[in-house]
Amino acid sequence: MTQTRRWQIPLAVVLAIYVAVVWFFMQRLPVEDGERDWFASLFPRSWMAWSFPTALFFSTIFLLLALMAVWEYARPGGHPRVGILRFETTRGDRLFVSLLGSAFIHLAWLGLVGPGLWWALALSVVYAIGVFRYV
Amino acid sequence: MEKTWNNRAWFMVLPVLLLVAFSAVIPLMTVVNYSVQDTFGGNQFFWAGTEWFEEILSSDRFWLAMGRNLAFSAIILAIEIPLGIFIALNMPRKGWGVPVCLVLMALPLLIPWNVVGTIWQVFGRIDIGLLGRTLYTLGIDYNYVNDPIDAWVTVIVMDVWHWTSLVVLLCYAGLVSIPEAYYQAAKIDGASRWAVFRYIQLPKMSRVLLIAILLRFMDSFMIYTEPFVVTGGGPGNSTTFLSIDLVKMAIGQFDLGPAAAMSIIYFLIILAMSWVFYTVMTNYDAEKK
Numbered sequence: 001m002t003q004t005r006r007w008q009i010p011l012a013v014v015l016a017i018y019v020a021v022v023w024f025f026m027q028r029l030p031v032e033d034g035e036r037d038w039f040a041s042l043f044p045r046s047w048m049a050w051s052f053p054t055a056l057f058f059s060t061i062f063l064l065l066a067l068m069a070v071w072e073y074a075r076p077g078g079h080p081r082v083g084i085l086r087f088e089t090t091r092g093d094r095l096f097v098s099l100l101g102s103a104f105i106h107l108a109w110l111g112l113v114g115p116g117l118w119w120a121l122a123l124s125v126v127y128a129i130g131v132f133r134y135v
Numbered sequence: 136m137e138k139t140w141n142n143r144a145w146f147m148v149l150p151v152l153l154l155v156a157f158s159a160v161i162p163l164m165t166v167v168n169y170s171v172q173d174t175f176g177g178n179q180f181f182w183a184g185t186e187w188f189e190e191i192l193s194s195d196r197f198w199l200a201m202g203r204n205l206a207f208s209a210i211i212l213a214i215e216i217p218l219g220i221f222i223a224l225n226m227p228r229k230g231w232g233v234p235v236c237l238v239l240m241a242l243p244l245l246i247p248w249n250v251v252g253t254i255w256q257v258f259g260r261i262d263i264g265l266l267g268r269t270l271y272t273l274g275i276d277y278n279y280v281n282d283p284i285d286a287w288v289t290v291i292v293m294d295v296w297h298w299t300s301l302v303v304l305l306c307y308a309g310l311v312s313i314p315e316a317y318y319q320a321a322k323i324d325g326a327s328r329w330a331v332f333r334y335i336q337l338p339k340m341s342r343v344l345l346i347a348i349l350l351r352f353m354d355s356f357m358i359y360t361e362p363f364v365v366t367g368g369g370p371g372n373s374t375t376f377l378s379i380d381l382v383k384m385a386i387g388q389f390d391l392g393p394a395a396a397m398s399i400i401y402f403l404i405i406l407a408m409s410w411v412f413y414t415v416m417t418n419y420d421a422e423k424k
Contacts, residue, residue: 039182048161049168049180058164073142087418100410103403111192115185 007074014066018059025055061099068095083135094135098128163402169395176389187396197397199372200380207376208355211294215351216344218295219302224336226307237307240300248297252364255293259365279366283373286366290374293361298354302347309340345419349412356405377401 028042029052042050068091072078078090089097102124109120170187172180191197226236243251259279261267270277279289313335321331359378362368368375368383375383381401385394 039184041180045178047178048165049172049174049178051168051172051180051182054164054168054171057167076142087414088421096410100403100407104407107188107192107400107403110185110188115189117185 005074007070010070010073011067014063014070018063018066021059022056025052025059028052064095064099068092085135089135091132094132097135098124098131101127101131166395166398169391170399171392173392183392187392188400190393191396191400196372196380197377197400200375200377203374204356204358204376207291207294207358208352210291211298211355212348212351214291214295215299215302216348219299219347220306220340220344222299222303223306223310224332226303228311237304240303240307243297243300244304246297248360249364251293251297252361255289255296255361256365259289281370283370286370286374289365290362293365294355294358297361298351301350305343305347306340309343310336313339342419345412345416349416353405353408353412356408 025042026036029036029038030040031037038052040051042052042055071091078092080088080090082088105124105127106117106120109117109123113119168180171183171185173183174180222240226240227233246254258264259267259277261271261278267277267279276282277285279285317335317339318331321335326334357378358376359382362374362376363379363382366374368379372380377397378401381394381397384390384397
């Protein structure tokens with residue numbers, strides 16, 4: 001089914017909320033000598049132990065889910081297709097495979113290479129593009 | 136018929152989304168937060184980055200527990216699946232024997248896990264346990280408290296006793312759904328007992344067998360209560376599976392950071408396996424249609 005809706009407004013709303021949330025988290029960070037402590041507790045003595053990197057991580061996961069919802073709103077149906085895995089996948093399946101695979105790429109990098117995860121992140125992006133293109 | 140698309144229907148899943156958020160998402164977020172920080176109590180946390188993940192991934196303790204867990208799952212699957220099929224094939228299909236067998240098979244499944252552990256802990260004791268005392272009287276050197284092999288045998292036999300019934304009941308459900316005409320046709324063709332099993336019963340049981348393998352694998356991979364009650368993970372660490380090790384680390388040692396990192400790795404493995412099994416099952420259904 002090919003149906004296109006006006007997706008620009010929901011997309012703008014989602015992105016605006018994401019930016020606002022990240023900005024809110026940044027404002028929570030303590031500033032010492034004019035520099036932000038990026039790894040300090042966002043809510044000191046809170047049992048959930050929020051830190052800026054983990055808050056950013058979960059915000060980005062929720063952003064991805066929201067973007068998938070906007071994509072679904074724009075083009076309903078989930079775009080099912082049979083890729084190289086030889087079974088039908090939808091956009092949601094492809095996002096799940098991308099995220100799960102990325103988690104393992106990061107773990108493998110940590111275990112085999114070391115703590116610098118930027119290359120693992122780059123590899124995960126390439127992997128995710130591959131999944132969305134071919135799976 | 137043209138399908139109606141109405142994305143507002145997604146709002147109907149909001150209640151369950153809230154439920155999952157409070158029971159799964161918020162605890163998971165907390166574990167992720169703990170996995171990158173260190174704490175000495177009092178809700179004070181200090182950034183540790185990926186240190187705990189590196190520590191877990193390079194620790195022999197984690198990989199040995201993982202190896203034990205995989206070995207345990209492989210052994211119990213290798214025993215329970217063939218045994219379950221064998222018992223299901225030999226169960227009566229009609230008459231008074233059916234309810235009797237079904238009730239007997241269902242009994243172990245109704246017993247709580249910690250009670251199963253307690254039963255086998257007492258059963259295997261060489262001073263007062265029926266099994267342990269009998270083996271001791273027969274001159275067999277059996278002591279699950281001191282001997283790692285005896286501990287493994289006890290834990291495996293206990294799991295087989297507890298869970299083979301599930302495989303039996305699933306296989307039995309698959310077997311009774313086979314129409315009588317299939318057997319009549321096989322009889323006319325002069326098919327052997329093996330041919331009937333290989334070409335009629337096994338294919339008809341394949342779906343329930345897949346479910347049985349999935350359930351038993353996931354369950355055995357997450358096993359905690361029964362071995363913890365019987366052996367407490369010992370002797371030494373010989374029956375310390377991933378979940379037991381995790382609890383020791385988190386609650387026994389209060390190493391919340393490493394325990395959280397280990398939980399996440401454990402969770403990702405379970406998630407990946409669940410996805411593989413789910414995909415195999417849904418595609419199996421699609422192929423059947």
